[in-house]
Amino acid sequence: MDPFNSSGLALQKNLLALRKERDRLKALGKLEEALQLARQIAQIEAVVERLPQGAKPPTLQ
Numbered sequence: 001m002d003p004f005n006s007s008g009l010a011l012q013k014n015l016l017a018l019r020k021e022r023d024r025l026k027a028l029g030k031l032e033e034a035l036q037l038a039r040q041i042a043q044i045e046a047v048v049e050r051l052p053q054g055a056k057p058p059t060l061q
Contacts, residue, residue: 008056015044 018041025034048056 011048015041018044 018037022034022037022041025031025037
């Protein structure tokens with residue numbers, strides 16, 4: 001696997017981990033922390049969405 005795809009896969013795994021942590025915080029009733037994390041996730045996703053198609057690793061959805 002080339003570094004480009006490896007980086008895309010790592011980013012996808014990190015986003016998944018962040019979403020799991022957000023859900024865990026919600027379940028614990030830590031709603032403000034969960035909301036802050038949700039905002040950070042949304043910012044990351046917005047940046048990825050704005051990438052040109054050729055710069056977006058194929059592993060990202």
